[in-house]
Amino acid sequence: MDKQMLMEEAKKARELAYVPYSKFKVGAALLTTDGKVYHGCNIENAAYSMCNCAERTALFKAYSEGDTKYEAIAVVADTKRPVPPCGACRQVISELCSKEMKVILTNLNGDVQELTVGELLPGAFSPEDLNE
Numbered sequence: 001m002d003k004q005m006l007m008e009e010a011k012k013a014r015e016l017a018y019v020p021y022s023k024f025k026v027g028a029a030l031l032t033t034d035g036k037v038y039h040g041c042n043i044e045n046a047a048y049s050m051c052n053c054a055e056r057t058a059l060f061k062a063y064s065e066g067d068t069k070y071e072a073i074a075v076v077a078d079t080k081r082p083v084p085p086c087g088a089c090r091q092v093i094s095e096l097c098s099k100e101m102k103v104i105l106t107n108l109n110g111d112v113q114e115l116t117v118g119e120l121l122p123g124a125f126s127p128e129d130l131n132e
C-alpha cells in the first residue's frame with residue numbers, strides 16, 4: 001500500500017461522512033504495520049460539540065480493535081490547501097502514534113503535504129508530563 005493508494009482510501013472514507021451541519025466531508029485512512037487499512041469519516045451531531053473528526057474515527061476504530069501500530073495516516077477534504085487536522089486530532093494522534101509515523105495531508109485537487117507526527121504537534125502534552 002503506497003502513499004497514493006492510501007490517499008485513495010481516504011477519499012473513499014470521505015464519501016461516508018455524516019455532515020448535515022457543516023456539509024464539510026473529511027476522510028481518513030490509517031495504515032497499520034500489518035498492512036491493514038482503517039477508514040474514518042467525520043460524524044456530526046445536533047449537539048455540535050459531539051462531532052467527531054475523520055482522523056479520530058479511524059484511529060479509535062483501529063485502537064479499539066487491538067491494532068495499535070501504524071505506518072501512516074492519510075487525510076482528505078475539499079480544501080484549498082492539504083487539509084490541516086484540528087488541534088484535538090493532533091493531540092490524539094500524538095499520543096497513539098509514533099513520532100516518526102507519516103501524516104499525509106491532501107485535498108481534492110491533489111495537493112499533498114507530508115509530515116511526521118512530531119512535526120504535526122511539536123511540544124505536545126504527553127503521558128510523560130503527568131506526575132504519577
Ligand SMILES: O=c1ccn([C@H]2C[C@H](O)[C@@H](CO)O2)c(=O)[nH]1
Nearest residue numbers: 022024026042053054084085086
Ligand atoms: O481535519 C479535520 C478538520 C475538520 N474535520 C471535521 C469536523 C467537522 O465535522 C467538520 C467541520 O469542522 O470537519 C475533520 O473531520 N477533520
Ligand SMILES: [Zn+2]
Nearest residue numbers: 053085086089
Ligand atoms: Zn480533528
